[in-house]
Amino acid sequence: MxxxxxxxxxxxxxxxxxxxxxxxxxxNRADAAIAAGLAVFALITCAAAAxxxxxxxxxxxxxxxxxxALYERIxxxxxxRTAALVIAHVAREEPVRECMKSSGFxxxxxxxxxxxxxxxxxxxxxxxxxxxxxxxxxxLTLIPQTVAEEPVAAERPRDxxxxxxxxxxxxxxxxxxxxxxxxxxxxPEVGTPAVSGDLDAEFLDMLRRIxxxxxxxxxxxxxxxxxxxxxxxxxxxGELYAAVSAKFADDxxxxxxxxxxxxxxxxxxxxxxxxxxxxxxxxxxxxxMSLAQGELAAFTEDHADQLAxxxxxxxxxxxxxxxxxxxxx
Numbered sequence: 577m578x579x580x581x582x583x584x585x586x587x588x589x590x591x592x593x594x595x596x597x598x599x600x601x602x603x604n605r606a607d608a609a610i611a612a613g614l615a616v617f618a619l620i621t622c623a624a625a626a627x628x629x630x631x632x633x634x635x636x637x638x639x640x641x642x643x644x645a646l647y648e649r650i651x652x653x654x655x656x657r658t659a660a661l662v663i664a665h666v667a668r669e670e671p672v673r674e675c676m677k678s679s680g681f682x683x684x685x686x687x688x689x690x691x692x693x694x695x696x697x698x699x700x701x702x703x704x705x706x707x708x709x710x711x712x713x714x715x716l717t718l719i720p721q722t723v724a725e726e727p728v729a730a731e732r733p734r735d736x737x738x739x740x741x742x743x744x745x746x747x748x749x750x751x752x753x754x755x756x757x758x759x760x761x762x763x764p765e766v767g768t769p770a771v772s773g774d775l776d777a778e779f780l781d782m783l784r785r786i787x788x789x790x791x792x793x794x795x796x797x798x799x800x801x802x803x804x805x806x807x808x809x810x811x812x813x814g815e816l817y818a819a820v821s822a823k824f825a826d827d828x829x830x831x832x833x834x835x836x837x838x839x840x841x842x843x844x845x846x847x848x849x850x851x852x853x854x855x856x857x858x859x860x861x862x863x864x865m866s867l868a869q870g871e872l873a874a875f876t877e878d879h880a881d882q883l884a885x886x887x888x889x890x891x892x893x894x895x896x897x898x899x900x901x902x903x904x905x
Contacts, residue, residue, distance in 0.1 A: 631865055633862075636862050636865040636866070639865040643700065643707065643868055644700060646779070646875070647779060648698045649883065649886070649887075650776050650779055650886065652768060652772065652890060654697075655692075657768075658690050659894045659897030660766050660768050660893060661766055662900050663767065666688075670685070670903070671756075671758055672757060675752075675755075675756035681749050682735040682737045684733055684735045684736070687904060688901075699715055701780060701783065702812070703780070703787075704784060705787070705796060705799070705860070706786065706787050706792050706795065706857070707865075710854040710858045710861050711850045712813050712816065712857075713850050716816070716846060716849060716850055716853075717846075719817070719824060720831060734749070767893075769890060769893065770889075771882050771885050771889060772889075775882055775886060778875070778879065779875070782871050785871065786864050786871060789863075789867055795859045799811075799859075802852075802856035803856050806852040806855075806856070808852055813853070813857075816849060816853060820845060820846050823838075823841070823845045823846065826838070
């Protein structure tokens with residue numbers, strides 16, 4: 577399932593509320609200071625990472641794509657995660673049909689709503705900030721910008737035979753549907769291959785090794801200093817996510833409405849945050865991708881059997897989903 581950022585709300589919110597963006601000449605001085613800092617930083621970290629290959633932007637981008645591809649292979653593509661949801665949906669609906677049958681009614685399984693039709697892609701865990709794409713645009717643009725409309729509960733579709741029932745029978749039908757609905761705690765869980773969880777833990781350990789590298793940690797210290805100069809008192813992508821989220825709520829934590837006078841300021845803060853993060857975290861990200869290149873090769877080789885097992889499990893799950901979908905037709 578789509579993986580969302582895991583911000584540190586309380587700490588980051590305090591930082592966000594206390595931070596102020598620079599303006600005017602002060603902003604120009606900050607830009608100059610950051611440029612000088614980048615130059616000095618490059619000299620300091622050069623020796624620390626001399627044993628690693630220096631990647632061009634295109635090479636680093638390619639490694640980042642491979643990193644996301646491996647993570648999606650472990651977590652499942654949108655189609656594979658949809659397959660798991662379809663199976664669980666049908667497993668919940670079939671007992672309702674049997675229950676309704678015992679009450680003398682025909683029942684049509686409720687249609688399945690695919691949550692991944694918007695083309696959303698899986699995001700890397702933000703726990704290790706250095707591996708997140710510079711700008712963290714995918715994560716930051718997921719932040720709700722307006723108060724959500726109260727969702728309208730979808731009416732459960734009725735079997736075509738419902739139209740032919742008397743008024744009394746229709747009331748009995750509706751009551752029976754409610755009684756046949758299984759309790760939430762007793763509903764089938766979405767099943768994913770067990771090996772996926774094992775590999776996910778190993779993958780996160782790999783990211784933590786990358787983030788814990790002395791050179792990468794040094795680059796993230798620069799990130800904090802650089803962001804502070806730009807008015808963002810944050811140390812991690814998670815804290816930045818929380819800081820931006822805080823701007824889309826009032827002092828009581830209530831989400832802003834579209835007509836709020838604060839909305840333009842929140843949106844500008846969000847857009848500037850993406851630019852600031854890209855400026856300040858690119859050195860850390862480049863170093864992380866250089867380190868990830870070797871880590872990825874080793875991970876794929878060391879877990880070749882598990883990955884093959886996982887691929888087969890996802891394929892089997894998709895085959896089961898095809899059978900499940902046939903029951904919804």
